[in-house]
Amino acid sequence: MAPLPAWRDKPLSGSRVGRVILQCAIGFLNERRYFKKGSGKSLSVKALVPRSFALGGATAPAGSGVRPRGGRSTSNFALQNRKNEYYIPRYEFFIRQMSSVAHSRDRYLVKSIVHSSQLLTAFRSHGEALPLKEIAARSGLPKTMTFRLLYTLEKCGMIDKVGENLYQSRVRPWKQRLYRLGYAAQGQDTHFAKEVSSSLQRAAAAEGIELITVDNRYSAKTAQRNADLLVRERVDLAIEFQTDEHVAAVVSAKYREAGIPMVAIDIPHPGATYYGANNYEAGLMGGRYIGRWVKEYWQSAIDEIILLELPRAGSLPRMRLTGMLVALNTVLPSAGKCRVAYLDGDGDLGRSFEAVRRHLRTTSARHQVVGAINDPSALGALRAFQEAGREEHCAVMGQNATPEGRTELRRPKTRLIGSVAYFPEKYGDGLIQLSLDILNQRQVPPAVFVEHKLVTPTTVDHFYPNDCLAELARG
Numbered sequence: 001m002a003p004l005p006a007w008r009d010k011p012l013s014g015s016r017v018g019r020v021i022l023q024c025a026i027g028f029l030n031e032r033r034y035f036k037k038g039s040g041k042s043l044s045v046k047a048l049v050p051r052s053f054a055l056g057g058a059t060a061p062a063g064s065g066v067r068p069r070g071g072r073s074t075s076n077f078a079l080q081n082r083k084n085e086y087y088i089p090r091y092e093f094f095i096r097q098m099s100s101v102a103h104s105r106d107r108y109l110v111k112s113i114v115h116s117s118q119l120l121t122a123f124r125s126h127g128e129a130l131p132l133k134e135i136a137a138r139s140g141l142p143k144t145m146t147f148r149l150l151y152t153l154e155k156c157g158m159i160d161k162v163g164e165n166l167y168q169s170r171v172r173p174w175k176q177r178l179y180r181l182g183y184a185a186q187g188q189d190t191h192f193a194k195e196v197s198s199s200l201q202r203a204a205a206a207e208g209i210e211l212i213t214v215d216n217r218y219s220a221k222t223a224q225r226n227a228d229l230l231v232r233e234r235v236d237l238a239i240e241f242q243t244d245e246h247v248a249a250v251v252s253a254k255y256r257e258a259g260i261p262m263v264a265i266d267i268p269h270p271g272a273t274y275y276g277a278n279n280y281e282a283g284l285m286g287g288r289y290i291g292r293w294v295k296e297y298w299q300s301a302i303d304e305i306i307l308l309e310l311p312r313a314g315s316l317p318r319m320r321l322t323g324m325l326v327a328l329n330t331v332l333p334s335a336g337k338c339r340v341a342y343l344d345g346d347g348d349l350g351r352s353f354e355a356v357r358r359h360l361r362t363t364s365a366r367h368q369v370v371g372a373i374n375d376p377s378a379l380g381a382l383r384a385f386q387e388a389g390r391e392e393h394c395a396v397m398g399q400n401a402t403p404e405g406r407t408e409l410r411r412p413k414t415r416l417i418g419s420v421a422y423f424p425e426k427y428g429d430g431l432i433q434l435s436l437d438i439l440n441q442r443q444v445p446p447a448v449f450v451e452h453k454l455v456t457p458t459t460v461d462h463f464y465p466n467d468c469l470a471e472l473a474r475g
Contacts, residue, residue, distance in 0.1 A: 125207075187215060267313055282422070293418075302335050303368060306369070307371045382394070401455040
């Protein structure tokens with residue numbers, strides 16, 4: 001017999017009362033002459049179980065384990081009438097349903113495939129690993145049946161057992177609901193922002209998610225207007241990529257008041273789940289490498305450290321520069337005695353070029369290390385040194401490993417000695433996975449960091465072997 005549906009009012013399985021009700025229900029199905037739809041006609045206990053004993057002045061099925069309680073009828077599950085028969089008003093709906101199911105059963109339906117389909121729907125996202133108990137709960141199948149189905153599907157190559165009690169589906173989950181996500185893009189002026197947007201659109205399309213995209217245009221006012229727009233659109237979740245830390249609390253408050261969860265890219269927002277760079281770790285990677293480079297090529301001689309900032313982004317992105325300075329002082333103790341100059345390049349090539357150009361007019365240092373907040377700032381600084389005819393006096397470390405930065409890394413004798421990669425082309429998959437976890441109320445950490453790799457002139461082709469093909473395609 002197929003698994004019985006849940007009771008109408010509350011679950012009774014495992015209780016003594018539940019066994020009585022179950023026996024009565026089966027009796028209704030087997031003895032339909034005692035039951036007429038909508039008539040309220042009662043069912044004789046004798047028709048169900050020949051042997052019976054007294055219950056509240058009436059009779060109850062023998063072996064059910066139900067005992068009389070003070071001579072009173074247990075009206076919460078059965079009522080006694082004058083003919084010593086049972087009538088079950090609270091479960092009439094359930095019994096009707098069971099009767100209709102029994103007579104409308106599709107003889108062409110394969111139950112095992114139906115149950116397997118139920119089991120596979122428990123996996124709601126690609127790569128999700130679930131324990132047996134969770135799979136049984138999500139699919140609504142008994143635990144023993146769930147285990148047998150998992151074992152069979154594993155043998156068929158449709159399920160992977162990835163731990164002692166963890167399972168993953170090889171079948172791509174079918175969509176259970178079309179989510180609507182709002183995405184406020186940083187802007188379209190830099191390659192990094194464009195790559196994040198493109199990867200997110202691809203990942204959303206692959207998951208069947210509707211993505212409503214707006215452009216913050218690097219403007220704090222525009223970011224606030226866009227937040228209002230996404231709230232009016234009633235999106236299920238908002239992904240915010242805006243640069244100004246000063247309006248982060250304002251933007252977050254708009255989503256919070258509307259009850260919309262939020263993911264913040266690279267710039268922290270109060271109450272939002274952070275997704276993006278591990279800024280301090282990225283700075284350490286760059287600082288260690290440039291320290292070793294100075295030891296090898298300048299024999300540890302260093303006169304000045306120039307750090308190009310992006311102040312409006314706040315303290316977290318600034319940790320890239322802090323990490324670089326800490327690592328540089330660790331690898332190269334002499335760096336702790338030299339001058340450190342902080343310049344505002346605003347993460348822009350032109351502004352960084354002007355800031356470094358002005359600074360070079362005030363210094364005659366011959367060994368200058370430059371740490372930049374991103375690749376546009378690093379390239380701006382490099383152009384300023386080239387214009388001043390002092391390129392061989394500098395060593396520049398970038399962040400993001402953008403296509404422009406990678407092109408410079410391939411230039412012979414370049415003084416851009418490295419850039420820490422963030423792989424924005426992979427942001428989309430991670431953001432969509434995180435968003436689905438939040439919407440499905442799974443536990444997520446407060447911050448999800450992307451993987452970083454140091455890209456140098458000798459490793460750039462290893463990490464990005466297809467750059468030349470991409471340039472030919474653009475040409």
